[in-house]
Amino acid sequence: MLWVDKYRPKTLDQAMVHQDIALNLKKLVAEQDCPHLLFYGPSGSGKKTLIMALLRQIFGPSAEKVKVENRNWKIDAGNRTIDLELTTLSSTNHVELSPSDVGFQDRYIVQEIIKEMAKNRPIDTKGKKGYKVLVLNEVDKLSREAQHSLRRTMEKYSASCRLILCCNSSSKVTEAIRSRCLNIRINAPSEEQIIKVLEFIGKKEGLQLPSGFAARIAEKSNRSLRRAILSFETCRVQQYPFTSKQAIPPMxxxxxxxxxxxxxxxxxxxxxxxxxxxxxxxxxxxxxxxxxxxxxxxxxxxxxxxxxxxxxxxxxxxxxxxxxxxxxxxxxxxxxxxxxxxxxxxxxxxxxxx
Amino acid sequence: MGKRNTVVISSSDDEDYEPSSRLKRSYEKAKSRSSVTRTNPSRAKKPRLPSFRLSKESSDVDEVRLAFEDFNEVFNGFKVSAGSRRSNAKELWVDKHKPRSMEELAVHKKKVEEVKSWFEERLRTPKYLQGDIGSSVLIITGQAGVGKSATVHAVASQIGTQLCEWNAPTPTIWQEHVHNSSAGISGINYTSKLDEFENFVERVRKYGLISSSFNGNSKSSIILVIDDLPVTNGRAAFERLKTCLVLLVRSTRVPTAILITDYGNADSSDPNARWLEELQLSLESAGASKVLFNPITNNSIKKTLSRICRQEQCNVAAEEIDLIAKASGGDIRHAITSLQLFCLKPDVELDLSSSNSTPSYPKENANELTAFNGGFSSQYGRDETLTLFHALGKFLHNKRDKENVVALDQNAFCVREKFSRLPFKMDSPEKILCQAHGQSRPITDFLHENVLDFLCDEAMDDAWAVASYLGDADLLLASFRGMLTRHSETENVLQSAAASVAVRGVLYGNFHPSPSRWHAIRKPNLWQIERSLSHNQNEMLRQRFMAGSGSSSLSEVSVIATEYIPVLKWLGYRTSSGLETHDSEDDSSQTMSMIDEQESKISDDDIEDW
The missing domain is CATH 1.20.272.10 (Zinc Finger, Delta Prime; domain 3)
Incomplete structure (x- = not known):
């Protein structure tokens, strides 16, 4: 398993960067309910990690039992039917997908899956009607129509369904959606934070890190934690023990x-x-x-x-x-x-x- | 007038068709052919069965028509009804001037000779030796109206053989069948054409054409002509037809000619045309010989047309003949029909004078006719279609006049030197587009793929201009995509605008064309790329999920591609590099020298895993 996956914090408590946000999220879902959320921030800053940890916080370990599916939708659009295929990832409590992958027909997907989720709502142990979570990736790449239809469906089915949206830049998400969500900005981790994480991993793996080596990786990583960890691992494969002058292989x-x-x-x-x-x-x-x-x-x-x-x-x-x-x-x-x-x-x- | 009256009287009489037919004996063949499929009231209630028509063309003995199943049945059908008789009085010239000997054929001499010698060889060789000289099936292909059937008929009459034709029987329409069966009328069994054809071929293969059963004329040999392949609808039906014909090719002993009309690439969207091509290939690989008839040359058409003019005693100017020949595009049938149309006088008088079935024009009408020409000449001529490749060739080669011949007057809007281009040596690009009836997206893709070959090596600015215009076209094609499906008009305008921008951009941009030489036009690589791309995307997502089995979230494809995959390759995880092997073989060459670079870095032991 890659180190990125291996050392990914599983719970909100384990978070090594953005601890404050993790703490806030934990408080937010303490009452078993949460508003729609919009995570945005540069790639490699930990949005996904936080979302997964949050889902675990809400639903417990069952959120990690997921299956990946290539699903087909037949959508009745007036006089013709549209066939769409999309990879989804789902557990009993949540569904995750990147609707922008289907191109300009993304809006059908969004509407259809939310309707479907609303139809079979899970019932939790207390007999209270629970809600499902829909995680949508790359919302900034959604077409304008998809975003509009998303807005309507968000309101209509808000009782049964929570949305967690995830994107790189909130500027491409329409105002209407942003105002319906709790916006959470995830900054790119600072170089110090990255160094801290790398050193943590190094310790866990039992590696000797020469001084300044982690800093060089961090500097090269363009403040993307994922990138930093990945190149750390490539360096490990390329040459160990590390030397401080070691070249960091480019992609x-x-x-x-x-x-x-x-x-x-x-x-x-x-x-x-x-x-x-x-x-x-x-x-x-x-x-x-x-x-x-x-x-x-x-x-x-x-x-x-x-x-x-x-x-x-x-x-x-x-x-x-x-x-x-x-x-x-x-x-x-x-x-x-x-x-x-x-x-x-x-x-x-x-x-x-x- | 008296003569004309007899015609009318006799034609109202069903039994008697002697009087005037003597005049037209030689045209009888054509008539009888058309009459076979005519629904005749007297036989409507009886089952229609497949029939052969056997014609001995070499002699002027009346035609002998035979059917295996029901001789009388078909014989009755032969009798021409009144309606059809009258129409024969003004016969089509195409039928009337059908070539009756090899000399009259407009087809190139060599081709005719080829066909003739093929048949002669087959007929000369004794039956038991025929296995040695290859299959006894000849495929004759060519466009419509290049004289395929005519050649076979002429050759057959020349070498004195009988022609046996597969003629599609009168169809029982499905509705008719349903009606009959619901009404409890038995007797008409619905059989599909394909079934009938298969039965026929089966019989021919097994038993040959039993010549003695025809008319005792067993000494003369027989040639089987399959002119009329059943229409196949759908893949399954086509496969049946194919197997049946391949079997025929493999096993028949009767010299057989299969005539296949080549529809050209213009209609390649029609699956039937593609299937015919496939059919030809499989027949050839089964051992059939093939002769390809080219469109008939202008000169031969002109010669034939002038001969007909002489025979019909109508006065047509040489230029007109030239024009008709050119407009026909090598289709002699069309040329003759055009000529007949051209010679028709728009006068009622014509009907009276044509009682002897040779419309001859009195001298005084000739002038009137030529005066009429101006407006008339545009009426014949086929709608020219161009193949996509032809059109692309025109655009890419960018033929222009050597110098600007159009005199610029003082007030004309002048563009600066570097923007001005010489006039085209072709029709306007939009017209060509229209003729090629191509869609704008593929045309743009084709131009994009090929245009760089046609630029001069130094002309970087041109390359930029072209690339930029193609980008514009792409933009036009992309905007509102999917949104305008309900407004097809708008969509059409947009599409044609985009095609126009692409084509004119290429024409304008290519200011310094490379010295003209032969270039193959490639299929856009882009299409293959797009297919592999979408495949790879799904594959990546799946594998990412497998590989990072702990990660319970979907990653974005871009992130996987740019970050995970390279690292995985570095680490030598085999899971990720299985990706490209899933692609179809033909793009394996272009997928990834990049991968290969990586491969060489990883140890060679891993290669076994592939």
Whole structure:
């Protein structure tokens, strides 16, 4: 088992970061009821961990007995039926899913599953009608319609169902939903906190940590605790005992993108553009999100770029990133960005070196 | 007028069809063919059975028509009813000028020769040796109207054999069957065409065509022609047809020609067309020979048309013939029909003068006719369709005039030098799109996949312009997706706008095309990528759940892909790298040299686990 999973705090009491929030959550659910919740914060800050711990707090250990399912829905939308398939994870008391995975038909999923949950409400030991919890991931990626329909269903079925929403940025969640939820912001852990966690894990695993090594990992992790623990483990596999100068291996896709960047800098031609497309395809087919590809690519390109061009290149990156979000097929826009970059850079080279 | 009256009188009489048919003896074949399937009142109550028509075309003896099952039955059916008789008076030229000898065929000489020698070889070889020279089935394919059937008929008459045709019997409509069975009328059994066809093929395979039972003319050999494959609806039916034909190819001894009309790729959305292709392939692999007929050349069509004009004594200008030939697109049947239409005078007078079935135009009408041409010429001509690939080729090759021939007048809006492009050497892109009836999404994808090949190596700015316009098209296609399903009009406008942007973007952007050479047009890789992507997503989620069995929460795909998977690969967990192997084989080449890099880092022992 990965260390990230192994040392994930199971209960709210065990939390090593965000202890204050954990404490508040515990108080909140002490009376067996809670409002809708919206967790938001950067990736790797511990949202999911807190949500799972919270579910355990509410329902006890049964919340951990989960099964994963590929579920099919047949939805009657007026004159036609829509078939949707989505992976869900459910226990007796909660259901978790990422509705944005089905694309623009996400709203049907949200409505349908909430209705279904409302239909069979669990009855707790005291004979009181209990409630189920629906955990929705990536709410910020939900389409506008899905968010609207979510708002209505939230009100209609609030007696039987609590929602826990989880997203990276609350700015993409509509005002209406935010106001119906208790918003909980989860900050990215500070580097000190990350170091503390790493040292804790090191102690548990019986590892010798040279001074400054944990700090270097923490620094590299971009304040993502998950990232830090994962690279800690890779370092352990790569070389042990640790040396303080030890290189922290980058992710393979990051290496790959920097390779692409080198390709782009070397030659600017339609032929090269075609090769780059092939490499981007490889990234995409491995589910690396196109936004991350574009962002990382920009990052790599800027490293090698003359200061004079940085501004313009950033502008175009932003332009194509926006269009990518509006559009349907990311490759078109990533490619357009690469083409634009090549064209700018080529003109620059010609102007400078003749 | 007196002559005409006899026609009327005699045609009202069912039994007598002698008088005028003597005039048209040579056209009788065509007539009888059409009459076979005609529902005749006298036989409506009897079961319709499959029939063969055997025609000895080499002689001018009356046609002998035979059926195994019920000779009289079919013979009665042969009698032409009054209605059909009268229509014969103004016969279609297509039937009238049917080629009767190999010389008259407009098909290329070599092809005809090929078919002829094939048949001759089959017929010369004694039965017991036939196994050595391969199957005795010949597949003749080609577009509609290139003279496939005509060739077989002409060849048969040339080498003096009988033709035995599979003719689909008059169908019993299902409703009719239901009606009859509910009314308790027995006798008409509903059999599907496919069943009948299968029975027929079965018989031919097992017993051959028992020539002695025909008419004692057993010395002459027989060629079986299957011109009319039953329509199959659905995969299962098609499979049945296929097996039945493959068996025929493998085992028959009778020289058989199967004529398959090739619908071209334009209608590839129709599964039937694809199935026909599949059928051809499987027949070929079963050993059948194949001859492909190309569209008939303009010159041959023109020659034939002028010959018909001479025979019909109508005066058609050479340009008109040229035009008709061009518009027909190699379809000679269409060309002849067009010619007939063209020669029709929009006058009632024509009916009177046509009593002898040869519409001849008096000289004085000729002028009037040519004057009429201007408006007329656009009426014939098929609606040209283009295949998707043809259209893509046009867009990608971006043929333009060498210089701007359009004189710019002073007031015209002038674009700056770098924005101006030379005029197209083709129709406007929207028209081509329309002809190719492609949908905008695939067209955009195809252009995106292929356009970079057509850019000059130096032209980076062009590449950007093209990429940017394709992005615009994608944006148009994406916006409101799914939301406008109820407003199909709006959706249509949006779609065509997107296609137009994509195509014109490519045309405009490609300012410095690469020196023209042959490029294969590839299928968009994107489609494969998208399929594997969605597959991989599900797989990742599942495996993440398995691997992190303690974690009782779903992670986001992006997080798994960017963080967990690379680490798992590092750690050498085999669970995660099983991912790509689930993909279909054909993309294994493109999936992940990235994975391979990782693979090489991990020890080789792991390879067994794959």
């Amino acid at each position: 393979d896709w990051e290496e790959y993108i920097s390779e692409i960047a080198t390709d782009i800098m070397k030659e600017q031609s339609p032929k090269r553009l075609f090769q780059v497309r092939g490499k981007v395809y490889e990234l995409l087919v491995n589910c690396i999100p196109p936004e991350i590809v574009l962002k990382r690519l920009l990052h790599e390109l800027l490293k090698k770029l003359d200061a004079e061009l940085k501004h313009e290149v950033c502008h175009w990156a932003a332009y194509y990133e926006h269009r990518m979000r509006l559009g349907q097929k990311a490759i078109f826009h990533i490619e357009a960005f690469v083409a634009k970059f090549m064209s700018i850079y080529k003109a620059f080279l010609i102007a400078t070196f003749g």
